[in-house]
Amino acid sequence: MEIAILEGDLTKQEVDLVVVNLFEEVDELGGATSAVDQALNGLLKQEIEDTDFKAKLGKTLQLRATDDAPFARVMVVGLGKRDAFDADTVRQAAAATIKQAQSFGVNTIASVMHGAGAGDLDVETVGQAMVEGMRLAAYQFTRYKAQEESDKAQDKLPETVKVVSTDSKAVEAAKTGAEIGELTARGTMFTRDLVNTPGQHMKPIELVEAAKEIAQDSDMIEIEVFDRDQLEEMGAGGILGVSQGSEHPPYLVHMTYTPEKAKKKVALVGKAITFDTGGLSLKPSKGMESMKLDMGGAGSVLGACSVLGELQPDVEVHAIFGAAENMVSGKAMRPGDVITIMNGKTVEVLNTDAEGRLTLADALTYAQKQDPDLIIDLATLTGACLVALGEEIAGVMGHDDDLIDNVLGAAKTAGEKCWELPLEKRYKKQLESPIADYKNIGGRYGGALTAGLFLQGFVDDEMPWVHIDLAGPSFAEKPLNNYTKKGATGFGVRTLLTFLSDIK
Numbered sequence: 001m002e003i004a005i006l007e008g009d010l011t012k013q014e015v016d017l018v019v020v021n022l023f024e025e026v027d028e029l030g031g032a033t034s035a036v037d038q039a040l041n042g043l044l045k046q047e048i049e050d051t052d053f054k055a056k057l058g059k060t061l062q063l064r065a066t067d068d069a070p071f072a073r074v075m076v077v078g079l080g081k082r083d084a085f086d087a088d089t090v091r092q093a094a095a096a097t098i099k100q101a102q103s104f105g106v107n108t109i110a111s112v113m114h115g116a117g118a119g120d121l122d123v124e125t126v127g128q129a130m131v132e133g134m135r136l137a138a139y140q141f142t143r144y145k146a147q148e149e150s151d152k153a154q155d156k157l158p159e160t161v162k163v164v165s166t167d168s169k170a171v172e173a174a175k176t177g178a179e180i181g182e183l184t185a186r187g188t189m190f191t192r193d194l195v196n197t198p199g200q201h202m203k204p205i206e207l208v209e210a211a212k213e214i215a216q217d218s219d220m221i222e223i224e225v226f227d228r229d230q231l232e233e234m235g236a237g238g239i240l241g242v243s244q245g246s247e248h249p250p251y252l253v254h255m256t257y258t259p260e261k262a263k264k265k266v267a268l269v270g271k272a273i274t275f276d277t278g279g280l281s282l283k284p285s286k287g288m289e290s291m292k293l294d295m296g297g298a299g300s301v302l303g304a305c306s307v308l309g310e311l312q313p314d315v316e317v318h319a320i321f322g323a324a325e326n327m328v329s330g331k332a333m334r335p336g337d338v339i340t341i342m343n344g345k346t347v348e349v350l351n352t353d354a355e356g357r358l359t360l361a362d363a364l365t366y367a368q369k370q371d372p373d374l375i376i377d378l379a380t381l382t383g384a385c386l387v388a389l390g391e392e393i394a395g396v397m398g399h400d401d402d403l404i405d406n407v408l409g410a411a412k413t414a415g416e417k418c419w420e421l422p423l424e425k426r427y428k429k430q431l432e433s434p435i436a437d438y439k440n441i442g443g444r445y446g447g448a449l450t451a452g453l454f455l456q457g458f459v460d461d462e463m464p465w466v467h468i469d470l471a472g473p474s475f476a477e478k479p480l481n482n483y484t485k486k487g488a489t490g491f492g493v494r495t496l497l498t499f500l501s502d503i504k
C-alpha cells in the first residue's frame with residue numbers, strides 16, 4: 001500500500017474510491033465534501049439525508065458515483081463532534097477508510113486530508129496522523145497463518161492511497177508529517193510483531209537478536225549484550241533470580257543511539273519478561289494465557305529504537321532491558337528467597353509472580369550508571385493497574401513533576417491514554433521486610449502504587465524518573481478502535497518518539 005500526499009482536485013481523481021468527511025450535527029456540506037457533492041449533482045447530500053447518516057466518529061457511508069464522474073464510488077467518513085476534533089479523530093477517520101476499503105476490495109483511493117485547518121491542529125500533525133491511522137489499520141500479524149491466507153489479506157489492501165488537497169502549502173506540511181507518520185507507525189508495528197510472537201519464539205535470546213538487528217541496521221546505534229556469567233559478575237541478582245527456573249538464559253541489553261548533537265541523554269528501560277508463568281507462585285491458567293505480552297515494555301522501547309536512526313531526534317538514547325523468562329522448575333526461585341540487586345540492596349521475594357520489579361531494579365541501577373539526564377521505564381507491571389485504569393489507560397508515576405507533565409503531554413499528542421497515579425509515601429512501609437531491605441509485594445490494595453514505590457527504591461531521589469505501567473493498553477483483548485485490532489497494540493512507541501522529538 002502506497003500512501004502519497006498530493007496537490008489536486010478531489011473531484012477530478014480517476015480512482016475506485018473518493019473519500020470525504022463530515023462532522024456530526026452539521027447540515028451544510030463544506031469544503032471537499034461539498035465539491036464532491038456538486039460533482040455528483042447533489043447525490044451525496046441526498047444520500048446523507050435519506051439514510052439519516054449521523055457522521056459519528058469512524059462511521060462510514062458509501063455510494064456509487066454518477067456515470068460521468070471520474071471516480072467509481074464515494075465514501076463519507078464521520079468525524080464526530082467538531083469540538084472533540086483532534087489528532088486521534090484523524091487517525092480514526094483515516095483508519096476507517098482502510099478498514100472499509102478492505103472489506104469491499106478497492107485498489108485506488110483518493111482521500112481528503114481530514115480536518116486540515118480545523119480546530120487547532122497543524123497540518124503537519126494531520127499528515128502524520130493520516131499515515132499512522134492507515135498503516136496501523138492495515139497491520140496484520142500473519143506469521144502463523146497459511147501463506148494463501150496472509151496473501152489474501154495483503155491483496156485486499158488498496159494499492160495506492162492519494163491524500164489530496166488543493167492547498168499547496170498544506171501539501172508540503174502534510175508531507176513532512178507523513179514522513180514522520182511512516183516512522184512512528186513502523187516502530188509501532190515492529191513492537192506489535194514482537195509482542196504478538198508467542199513465548200516459544202520470543203525467548204530472551206530472540207529479544208536480544210531483535211535488538212542486534214536494529215543496531216546492525218543503523219550506524220548511529222551500538223549494542224552491548226551481557227550474558228549470564230557477566231550478570232553474575234555485575235551482581236544482577238534480580239534478573240538472575242527471576243530467570244533461575246528457566247532453561248533459557250537471561251541477558252541484559254544496552255543499546256545506545258548517538259546523534260551528532262545531543263541536547264539530552266535519556267535512558268529508556270523496559271520490562272522484558274518473555275513469558276510470565278508467575279514462577280512457583282504460579283498464575284491460574286486463564287491469567288497466564290496472555291503472558292507473552294510481558295515483554296511489552298521492552299518491546300515498545302525496541303520499537304522506538306527501530307526508527308531512531310531515521311527519525312534522528314537530537315537526544316542520546318540508552319535503551320536498557322533485562323530479558324528473562326519467569327518459569328517453574330526444580331531450579332526456580334522459592335517464595336521467601338532473598339536476592340541481592342545490582343546496587344547491593346536485598347529483597348525478600350515473597351511472591352515470585354511480582355518478578356518484573358526485580359528485573360527492573362537491576363536495569364534501573366544499570367541505567368543510572370550511564371549517568372542519564374532522565375529515565376523512563378515502561379513495564380507491563382501489575383494487574384492492579386488494569387483494575388485501577390482499565391484496559392486502555394496506562395498508569396504514570398514519578399517524582400519529577402516536569403518530567404511527568406512532558407510524558408503526559410507527549411502521550412496526549414500521540415493518542416495514547418495515560419493517567420498519573422501517586423507514589424504515596426505512606427504506603428512505603430508495606431514493602432518493609434523483617435529480614436531484608438525490601439520485600440517484593442505490598443498489601444492487598446493499591447498494587448500499582450506499591451510496585452511503583454518498589455521501583456522508586458532503586459532510583460536516586462535527584463534522578464528525574466517516570467514509570468509507565470502499561471499492563472492494560474499493551475495488549476488489546478478485543479478490538480479497540482479502527483486502527484487497533486485484537487492483540488498487541490504497540491502502546492508506548494508513539495509516546496516515546498513524540499517525547500524524544502520534542503526535547504529542546
Ligand code: BES
Pocket residue numbers: 276278294351353354355356380381382383384386441442447471472
Ligand atoms: N506480568 C504481570 C502483570 C500483568 C497482569 C500484566 C495482567 C498484564 C496483565 C506481573 O508480573 C504480575 O504478575 N504482577 C502481579 C503482582 C502481584 C503478585 C503483587 C499481579 O499484578 O497480580
Ligand code: ZN
Pocket residue numbers: 276278352353354355356
Ligand atoms: Zn508476574
Ligand code: ZN
Pocket residue numbers: 273276294353355356380381
Ligand atoms: Zn510479569
